[in-house]
Amino acid sequence: MGISGIISAIVIGAIIGALGRLVVRGRQNISILVTILVGIVAALLGTWVASLFGVEDTGGIDWLELVFQIVLAAVGVSLVAGMGSRKQQP
Known part of the structure; x- marks a missing residue:
């Protein structure tokens, strides 16, 4: 995979991750980097x-x-937002 493949995976992951966040109701306390990683994995699995x-x-x-x-x-x-919210609660 060349540099253009890596860049396109990041861009597509960001778009897919953002669309996934729009579908989920409520506020998700996860970073943009985690959103991109979830988007990349979701794009590959999809x-x-x-x-x-x-x-x-x-x-x-x-x-x-x-x-x-x-x-x-x-x-x-x-799943990622749910795991993060469980860690924050005492």
């Missing part, structure tokens, strides 16, 4: 899950793949 369902590269926007990525990002943001 692509993998979409391939299991037979979604192929259409040359355009793969809407089903995007839905999988956003849902996984929302789940990831919820």
Whole structure:
């Protein structure tokens, strides 16, 4: 993976992570770096899950793949925010 691949993974992760945060209700006390990391993982897992369902590269926007990525990002943001809130409470 070259430098352009790393930069694109960060940008896509930030977008997917931000969309995942928008889907989750309430306030999430997690940093932007954690949001990007959750977004990168969700983007990779969403692509993998979409391939299991037979979604192929259409040359355009793969809407089903995007839905999988956003849902996984929302789940990831919820899990990470939930773990952080449990640590803060005595």
